[in-house]
Amino acid sequence: MGKVTGFMEYERLEEGYAPVAVRLKNYKEFVIGLNAEQAKQQGARCMDCGTPFCNSGCPVNNIIPDFNDLVYRNSEADWKSAIAVLHSTNNFPEFTGRICPAPCEAACTLNVNDDAVGIKSIEHAIIDRAWAEGWVTPRPPKVKTGKTVAVVGSGPAGLAAAQQLARAGHSVTVFEKNDRVGGLLRYGIPDFKMEKTHIDRRVAQMEAEGVVFRTGVMVSHLPEGSKVTNWAKDVVSAGELMEQFDAVLLAGGAEQSRDLPVPGRDLAGVHFAMEFLPQQNKINAGDKLKNQLRADDKHVIVIGGGDTGSDCVGTSNRHGAKSVTQFELLPQPPEVEDRPLTWPYWPIKLRTSSSHEEGCDREFAIATKEFIGEKGKVTGVKTVRVQWVGGKMVEVEGSEQVLKADLVLLAMGFVSPVASVVEAFGVTKDARGNAKATTEFNGGYRTNVSKVFTAGDMRRGQSLVVWAIREGRQAARAVDEFLMGDSELPR
Structure with missing residues (x-):
C-alpha cells in the first residue's frame, strides 16, 4: 500500500474531454487521459483493502490493488511491472480502459460513502504508456504442440482465446466474416470511443505470435460455392473445419437485433442501429459506400437507452442532425444511487454519456405505438407515456403524442448470435438461442458436439467486452486441456 492516508488526502480525478465543438468535427478519440503524476495520485487513493471487492467486481478479476500501488510508486520499473500485472488477467486493457463501464469502480470500498478510485483511468494510463514505451511485444511460444484450433469470430472473445491458445503453442486460425478483424469492436463501437x-x-502482435487471420469468410452449413452474404466473400462449411482442425471455438457476437413490430415498421427511414453504426466505421476506415445512411439535417429518434443508443446519438450529432431524441421505456433512475444498499453491486442510476452531453433530448417512461409516414417514408413516431404498476407496464391515458422524425434508429439490444453458425455445427441452443455450454471448471465451454467449444456472446448472449475477454480466456484453457490433457493457461 503506497500511501496509507491517500484516500483521505486526495479526491477522485476524472479524465478530461476535448470541447464539444472540437470533437464533433471528427471521429477521433477525445478523452484526455491521466498523466503519470495524476495516475500516481489516483493510485494513492487505493486503500489496499483486506478483501478487494474491486477484484471480484471485475469480470476478468484484474489484480487492481497491485497495479494501483505500482503506479503510485511511479518508477519506470514499477510501470513495467504494472503492465505485467494488468496483462496477467486481461489481454486487451486498451479496449477495456476505453469502453468498459467499470464495474470494478462500483465495487470499490471507497464507493460506499465516497467517490471510487479511478481504476479505469489508471488502467488506461498503464496500457497507453506501455504501447508508447514499446513494452508490449509479441510473445511467441517456445514450443509448438502440433495441434490446430479454429476460432470462429474475431471479437474480444475470439481474439482473447486465439492469443492464449497461440501462446500455449497451438496453431490457431481465426475466421471472420467481415472484411476486417475485430467483430463488434470494429463495426459496433464508434471510432470516437475507440x-x-x-x-x-493487437492483430499485428498476434500474427507475430503465429495466429492466422482469414477475413471475409463466413462459416456456415452452406455447401462450397453457394451464394454468400454481402459482407463475406467466401464460405467455409462447418464440416470442413471439423475435418481440418483438432478443436473449434465458436466466439461470434450477439448480432440479431431486437426488433419493434409496431405499425409502420416497414417505412423507409426506420433502421436498426447496426445498419447505421457500421457504415460510418467503414467510411472512417477509407471505404466508399453508396447511399450511406446518414442523419444530416434530420430529426433523429433513437429507441433504446443503452450504450448502443448512446453511440447512435454521438454519431448522429457528428453527422449534423437537426435534433436527436433518445427513448427509454423505463422510468428515469435516480441521479445518485443508494450506495449502502447497492454496494458492491452494479447500481441502477442515471448515467449521462459524453454523447448525451454533446446534444440530446432524453425521454424516459415512453413507449412507441406506431411509426407515422408519408409516401412510404417515416415522418413521425406516435408515442405514449407509461408507468409501472405492480411490476406491469401501464399506459397513461391521454398521454399520446406524435414526435417528428426523419430517421428512427432501433437500439434495443440484441437477442442472440447468428443462428446459422450454431446450427451448422449441430450445437444445441439454450432457451434464448445461444450456443449451450456451461462454465464448469472441468469440461467448461464445451458444447454437445465433440471438440466444439463456445464462448462470449455466442454462449452468454449480449454482454460487455470485458466479459467476452474473460470467457475467451477461460475457453482457451478448456480447449488446451481438451487437446493436451492439462493446461498451464490461467483461468
Missing part, C-alpha cells in the same frame, strides 16, 4: 488502430496493433 479508434481501430488499437485493434490493428
Whole structure:
C-alpha cells in the first residue's frame, strides 16, 4: 500500500474531454487521459483493502490493488511491472480502459460513502504508456504442440482465446466474416470511443505470435460455392473445419437485433442501429459506400437507452442532425444511487454519456405505438407515456403524442448470435438461442458436439467486452486441456 492516508488526502480525478465543438468535427478519440503524476495520485487513493471487492467486481478479476500501488510508486520499473500485472488477467486493457463501464469502480470500498478510485483511468494510463514505451511485444511460444484450433469470430472473445491458445503453442486460425478483424469492436463501437488502430496493433502482435487471420469468410452449413452474404466473400462449411482442425471455438457476437413490430415498421427511414453504426466505421476506415445512411439535417429518434443508443446519438450529432431524441421505456433512475444498499453491486442510476452531453433530448417512461409516414417514408413516431404498476407496464391515458422524425434508429439490444453458425455445427441452443455450454471448471465451454467449444456472446448472449475477454480466456484453457490433457493457461 503506497500511501496509507491517500484516500483521505486526495479526491477522485476524472479524465478530461476535448470541447464539444472540437470533437464533433471528427471521429477521433477525445478523452484526455491521466498523466503519470495524476495516475500516481489516483493510485494513492487505493486503500489496499483486506478483501478487494474491486477484484471480484471485475469480470476478468484484474489484480487492481497491485497495479494501483505500482503506479503510485511511479518508477519506470514499477510501470513495467504494472503492465505485467494488468496483462496477467486481461489481454486487451486498451479496449477495456476505453469502453468498459467499470464495474470494478462500483465495487470499490471507497464507493460506499465516497467517490471510487479511478481504476479505469489508471488502467488506461498503464496500457497507453506501455504501447508508447514499446513494452508490449509479441510473445511467441517456445514450443509448438502440433495441434490446430479454429476460432470462429474475431471479437474480444475470439481474439482473447486465439492469443492464449497461440501462446500455449497451438496453431490457431481465426475466421471472420467481415472484411476486417475485430467483430463488434470494429463495426459496433464508434471510432470516437475507440479508434481501430488499437485493434490493428493487437492483430499485428498476434500474427507475430503465429495466429492466422482469414477475413471475409463466413462459416456456415452452406455447401462450397453457394451464394454468400454481402459482407463475406467466401464460405467455409462447418464440416470442413471439423475435418481440418483438432478443436473449434465458436466466439461470434450477439448480432440479431431486437426488433419493434409496431405499425409502420416497414417505412423507409426506420433502421436498426447496426445498419447505421457500421457504415460510418467503414467510411472512417477509407471505404466508399453508396447511399450511406446518414442523419444530416434530420430529426433523429433513437429507441433504446443503452450504450448502443448512446453511440447512435454521438454519431448522429457528428453527422449534423437537426435534433436527436433518445427513448427509454423505463422510468428515469435516480441521479445518485443508494450506495449502502447497492454496494458492491452494479447500481441502477442515471448515467449521462459524453454523447448525451454533446446534444440530446432524453425521454424516459415512453413507449412507441406506431411509426407515422408519408409516401412510404417515416415522418413521425406516435408515442405514449407509461408507468409501472405492480411490476406491469401501464399506459397513461391521454398521454399520446406524435414526435417528428426523419430517421428512427432501433437500439434495443440484441437477442442472440447468428443462428446459422450454431446450427451448422449441430450445437444445441439454450432457451434464448445461444450456443449451450456451461462454465464448469472441468469440461467448461464445451458444447454437445465433440471438440466444439463456445464462448462470449455466442454462449452468454449480449454482454460487455470485458466479459467476452474473460470467457475467451477461460475457453482457451478448456480447449488446451481438451487437446493436451492439462493446461498451464490461467483461468
